[in-house]
Amino acid sequence: MRFTKDHEWVEVDGDVATVGITAYAAEQLGDVVFVETPDVGKTVKAGDGFAVVESVKAASDVYAPISGEVIEANGALSDAPETVNAAPEAAGWFAKLRLANPAEVETLMDRPAYEAYLATL
């Protein structure tokens, strides 16, 4: 699993990347009450806003950690957005992307680097 400074995670399997928000991000947001996942077929560039996660208080953008085409969105989040809090780095995934540029993954932090980054916040 790789991580961004905006607290998204990516897990790559072949040319498909599963994307979500980290446990840290979920804790900071508080209870998630709504998730807007991206439309299947949409092409995103790394750093684009590609999903929105909402708590009672506010809506927050989720940025695409890598470039690619959305091939699947986690439809279960529409009925159970609380999954993002319960299992942010597993069942609470947002979308799967077909990687446009696999080399981008290498630019992201690994877990020790992300944890070191969190320690600076």
Next chain:
Amino acid sequence: MSATPEAPLKTTPLHAAHLAAGARMVPFAGYDMPVQYPDGVLKEHLWTREHAGLFDVSHMGQGRLRGVAPLSAFEELVPGDFIGLKPGRQKYSVLLNRSGGIIDDLMASRPDDDGLFVIVNGACKENDFKVIDDELAGQVTIQRYEDRALLALQGPEAAAVMADLCPAVDGMVFMDVRAIDGFGTDLIVSRSGYTGEDGYEISMPVAEAHRIWDLLCADPRVKPIGLGARDSLRLEAGLPLYGHDLDETVSPVEADLTFAINKNRREQRDFPGAARIVKELAEGPARVRVALRVLEGAPAREGAEIADEAGAVVGVVTSGGYSPCLKGGIALGFAPPALAAPGTRLKVIVRGKPQAAEVVKAPFVPHRYVRK
């Protein structure tokens, strides 16, 4: 929502209590305030609806207006009947500018025979007291109560908690106010609040505030509640928020606050902006505050456009969010009167997508005030 970056944030007398309780602090109205405690907004909201929530609202402005005839003087600034306000009663009102726009909304009451006790919004208080001082110069003197804290205890178990800890409130009903001895000190207590629940707002000397906060929090029925849930609770209660749903351009008729314009005052037309307000009462305003249920998709928040079913933009959401009790989006906003009747289907535009919404009668969650 945010303070001027250069201005150092002020703190309330409960600041240390919030930090000790693990609050997440944010700037609000120039103060460093708790937005939530470790339970989080959702649980705090539901706790208040089921038990009793304790809110530090000491950032709000408290003051006493005194003079030869402070009630009639106050009527020069507001559209309510304050000459008719009986001792022991509180009244909601709006401070009006000369165009009939709302400078602030406030509570004014007579806890005793000592003039008028007013509570105004924290973000507006400096200007409010300046307006009152300027406009009523020679008629009233203002004593700011900067040496008093303000707590709100809200929820269906608030009355039982107060009966045990502050029995001098016995017999009070909604919008009653009393200057009493309670919690071992002098209090000004009203039975009112900003959540739609039964509850009390309690003004107390600063030096006693932390002790009383801890005493209330020690009761298993009571939990501290942050500004996040305060906002979602007031939204469900359909209560407008100054600076969002109300501002200096909005009249009390547009704001659906006509209950605050008393009949005798309408006839006398002797308050600021009376010409506009009386005309709006007779002919209807150009826009009116509506309550919307968002029927699909994301919650519509402040700034989202409101459109008619054909897609034409007709208004804007002024505050909105997720309702923990209704488990969906709710919003307040402005729309033309022709589209303001409950049952009217509208759209809210969220991030470019039109979503179905319906005008409903406020409040979204029934008020549970305890009346006579």
